[in-house]
Amino acid sequence: MAADRPEADRFEQWDVVSSVGLTALVVAAGRAVDTHRPDGLISDPYAEAFVAAANPPHPLPVRPTEPKNDSEDETWQMMSGYMGTRTRFFDEYFAAAGARGIRQVVVLAAGLDTRAQRLDWPAGTVVYEVDQNLMIEFKDQVLDAQGAVPRCERRTVRADLRDDWPAALEAAGFDRTAPTAWLTEGLLPYLPPEAQDALMKAIDERSAPGSEWAIEDFTNIGQQMSDPAFERIATTMGVEMADLIYTDERPDAAAWLRERGWTTDTQVAIEVAKSYGRDLDTLTQRLNGQSSLVTSQKG
């Protein structure tokens, strides 16, 4: 890196239709589908507007379709079936954290997450959303056009999570003495192992007693990546997943936390879906169904 290169240029930047930015749009499309399913687990009134505004290189369906056993239908069943499950799970995590008195929330790699606008936050809650600059810019434009109003104090933090994002978070007002509810959803495999390690340490160091942390841990990501269906899904989405995902060995997130005095609870996505009355289809069970949804508390 040239010594005079601006900090912001140290890492690749992306927008909502390129690189890992596009994965945020894919997740939003999955949430739009789930919102319109008769048996939907969530309601995200803004998800469809993001997809419409982004005009992605490959069309992303935002409505449920009848399963026809072709690859595209399988893809969207998978996306919505799993996305609805994980979104609902983390929605409930925040509701419980709020009920336990937590008023500071940090969503890392927030992408097109609209919980600040969707959820019923207790008075006085501050929600920080960290993501790359262009992602936040796009999201704010769409939400403004939709007349979306946060139901909390929402503060956006434009930073790269491989860089000194804690400084940017603190500059935005984050209080490390207050208990915090953290969320890392749809993030860890996009970070190289050393960046994940630094991120986890940074969160631990900034977690006052009583803090909580929910993690989507893709325990079988290597296996997923080698599944032929995965490649087909990536093609449908227009995302080169193999270029974005780091499959290197990394610590089990829950075990890492327990070593540092956190108590953890790990649930497998298939079982979480069942608890919501949803049987994930066979393809989803094989891929995302094995993901761990971890919640944890610091004593």
Ligand SMILES: C[S@@+](CC[C@H](N)C(=O)[O-])C[C@H]1O[C@@H](n2cnc3c(N)ncnc32)[C@H](O)[C@@H]1O
């Ligand atoms: C799969 S999306 C998940 C978004 C959101 N958490 C959700 O579940 O809807 C991945 C997100 O991670 C963000 N991301 C990945 N690597 C990042 C990095 N190094 N710095 C900042 N954001 C990053 C992307 O911009 C994108 O919004």
